[in-house]
Amino acid sequence: MKRYDVIIIGGGAAGFFAAINIAEQKPDLKVAVLERGKDVLTKVKVSGGGRCNVTHAEFIPQDLVRNYPRGERELLGPFHTFMTGDTIEWFSNRGVELKIEDDGRMFPITNSSQTIIDCFLHEAKKNGVEILKNHSVRHVEHLENHWEISANEEVFVAKKLVVASGSNPKVWKLLKHLGHSIVQPVPSLFTFNVKDKRIKDIPGVVAKDVEVKVVNSNLESEGPLLVTHVGFSAPAILKLSAFGALELAERNYKFDIEVNFIKQDKDDCLEVLKNQKQALAKKTVFNSPQFDLPKRLWYKLVEASQVSRDARWADINKQQLENLSIQLTRAIFNVDGKSTFKEEFVTAGGVNLKEVNFKTFESKLHENLFFAGEVLNIDAVTGGFNFQNAWTGAYIVAKTITNS
Structure with missing residues (x-):
């Protein structure tokens, strides 16, 4: 002894x-x-x-x-x-x-x-x-x-x-x-597993400052958002995982999130897009990224708005502008599971x-x-x-x- x-x-x-x-x-x-x-x-x-x-x-x-x-x-x-x-x-x-x-x-x-x-x-x-x-x-x-x-x-x-x-x-x-x-x-600290064509094939893309909300809850956060091979990571997601640890566990890590990629109100975003429709009339929407978004992410959100690759700003209609404003400010993604953040486990x-x-x-x-x-x-x-x-x-x- x-x-x-x-x-x-x-x-x-x-x-x-x-x-x-x-x-x-x-x-x-x-x-x-x-x-x-x-x-x-x-x-x-x-x-x-x-x-x-x-x-x-x-x-x-x-x-x-x-x-x-x-x-x-x-x-x-x-x-x-x-x-x-x-x-x-x-x-x-x-x-x-x-x-x-x-x-x-x-x-x-x-x-x-x-x-x-x-x-x-x-x-x-x-x-x-x-x-x-x-x-x-x-x-x-x-x-x-x-x-x-x-x-x-x-x-x-x-x-x-x-x-x-x-x-x-x-x-x-x-x-x-x-x-x-x-x-x-x-x-407590984990990344979100998301399978969605809007983020497929663009791992490594970072949206520098976004707002993320868990649908039908009071959980929300903001900060950088990283697209990974399996979904989303970076501070905006990790903060949500920490503050929502108990609630997200109760949901068995299956829930929807709403992402505002530009931290603007939808109507304000729509107004900007309408102005761009006039100012950039002869340019293609695809090759004219707005709001300082990474090009590869912009391409995916434009595609999800039912806008073709060769469409010019002058060509897109009211519904397409509406669709794009929603993708930029109220994009819904389904989370189905979690992954450990790097080698750390909290x-x-x-x-x-x-x-x-x-x-x-x-x-x-x-x-x-x-x-x-x-x-x-x-x-x-x-x-x-x-x-x-x-x-x-x-x-x-x-x-x-x-x-x-």
Whole structure:
């Protein structure tokens, strides 16, 4: 039976961040990380296409929390304690500089997730954190003044227990045994599967700024829209998938979306088209893309409006103009299924937020039991926000433990 002051379940981003901060702030504490697999920080490795989207350049807590479909209210206070600027400083102090991209995402200047992994491994070793791989936790028991954790063939005893295991159903089951309620997990970040002749053969086309609505719901979003080999992706879709995670799961991922490719009212669009009918009378509609739309997308929408390839603007009739205005502002697409966004997998679900004290990230049911990261029912849109939740929760857990 091995004894520690703090045991952390989960060798991911939140687990390492908590362990390093605990060991740094109170070097006399004996800290161990239990990782079920043969490798640690695997999710960090694939994040951001292998570049690791560390955080997002949003520096006002009230604005930052709006990116969390679940956890918005709970994270407001914690973000006043530790948020984006603190994250940037933390990594900078350890030799890792971050850069801001045009869309606000932040990456290490090396453009490699290995930079973050190497930083964590170096800091863990420097501060005496024990990393125990291939240690799958089988049982957790809260005794009078300590925790007993059974992993594989070993039993560990710790004064304080931090659960940072991410979306791990086995750990959720253990927490349920301890009395915590678990919100059933469903996918949160995913792309939409769409088969439609209007987007067939044009994968890679991006409409830079669109509005997307789920028909017969209050779900809507805006931003770039990417045509893929199987349907739609990019921020406009991923934001919808995050905020609509529960509702879209209930619909079994079968629903219609309405896309406004130009973010204009249909009647305003029609007026522009009528003006173009006069101004571009001798030119073909096909070869006169409007509203800064990509040419290949314009071609498809013109075809869907029953306008022939050789039709001139002077030749198209009132109904065709009406059809085109609808395709541009109210195009309906049928979604039939979802696909995982790149290699990343984020879920809505986890420990019920009502059972956690967000001043300390400690369980309200058990003293000296803490949570950090996606083990909680907190998730965010794409862009580095899920990692920021991990850093914030882990930092506050460390601060709470070292101050006690």
